[in-house]
Amino acid sequence: MTNAQVTLIQIDNYGPWTVTPEPRREVDLQTLQSRLYADLAQLVGNREGYVFFTRFDNMIAVTNGMDEADHALVQESVANRYPVTVSFGVGVDPSPVEALSAATEHIQDAGSAQAADRTEILRGATLDPDERTDDDVQIAHFDVNDATGKYTDQLNAFDSFIHIEQGYAELMRYFRRAHEGLSFFVGGDNVIALSPDLDAAAYEDAIRHVEETVEVELKVGVGQAANAQTAGMAAKHALEDCRDDGDRVVID
Numbered sequence: 001m002t003n004a005q006v007t008l009i010q011i012d013n014y015g016p017w018t019v020t021p022e023p024r025r026e027v028d029l030q031t032l033q034s035r036l037y038a039d040l041a042q043l044v045g046n047r048e049g050y051v052f053f054t055r056f057d058n059m060i061a062v063t064n065g066m067d068e069a070d071h072a073l074v075q076e077s078v079a080n081r082y083p084v085t086v087s088f089g090v091g092v093d094p095s096p097v098e099a100l101s102a103a104t105e106h107i108q109d110a111g112s113a114q115a116a117d118r119t120e121i122l123r124g125a126t127l128d129p130d131e132r133t134d135d136d137v138q139i140a141h142f143d144v145n146d147a148t149g150k151y152t153d154q155l156n157a158f159d160s161f162i163h164i165e166q167g168y169a170e171l172m173r174y175f176r177r178a179h180e181g182l183s184f185f186v187g188g189d190n191v192i193a194l195s196p197d198l199d200a201a202a203y204e205d206a207i208r209h210v211e212e213t214v215e216v217e218l219k220v221g222v223g224q225a226a227n228a229q230t231a232g233m234a235a236k237h238a239l240e241d242c243r244d245d246g247d248r249v250v251i252d
């Protein structure tokens with residue numbers, strides 16, 4: 001049974017900061033955002049979690065295994081390195097959507113994303129160590145079939161990008177609505193999803209829907225473990241099994 005611990009990461013008062021005292025150079029904002037993401041990926045990754053960049057000013061992390069003190073250390077590290085701070089809301093639930101909703105409520109209840117006096121919030125409960133199990137996190141690693149042969153080596157780079165993004169857009173919407181999973185584009189032709197306890201039929205259904213709707217063919221490897229890193233690595237191996245055997249879905 002899954003029990004996802006999801007942390008919403010929000011840059012504090014970032015909108016006003018980007019235009020104070022006047023609009024800041026876009027290249028500098030892009031650099032700050034990508035470096036902050038990279039640092040968070042390391043800080044959370046070193047504690048066996050995953051971070052997804054989503055909108056960059058809001059990022060979503062799978063933090064099973066991290067307690068409140070771990071979260072506070074990450075916040076402190078960001079505050080020491082950057083001209084901005086981050087707030088964290090944490091939620092736990094068998095459904096990733098519900099966990100993220102709880103995490104979001106904690107942040108929203110503390111004040112607006114653009115309130116100067118709402119900084120470095122850390123709210124919500126982490127999973128009690130006694131309640132942790134070896135299958136709290138289900139991770140699915142989706143990949144477009146032969147993206148290189150069909151798109152990258154055939155079309156111009158922008159048209160390839162449109163195909164990949166359309167596949168992602170349809171998957172993210174459908175998978176959230178039909179199966180309560182949260183899927184995130186992670187680069188190339190890859191999408192990683194945080195799922196509730198799903199079986200192969202659910203993944204078959206999602207892949208069929210995307211293929212029928214936007215004609216993008218996917219395969220998926222699925223892993224389940226105590227934390228995101230271990231589950232994600234199992235998912236990658238399952239994806240290799242898909243490649244070897246020509247399967248669309250392999251659950252580790």
Ligand SMILES: Nc1nc2c(ncn2[C@@H]2O[C@H](COP(=O)(O)OP(=O)(O)OP(=O)(O)O)[C@@H](O)[C@H]2O)c(=O)[nH]1
Nearest residue numbers: 143144145146147148149186187188189190236243
């Ligand atoms: N983030 C991430 N990106 C990956 C991973 N594996 C591949 N990629 C990216 O995806 C691109 C396409 O690689 P593949 O998915 O292996 O190639 P493909 O042409 O789709 O072939 P098949 O997946 O075997 O059907 C690569 O150029 C990388 O950018 C991964 O594990 N994680």
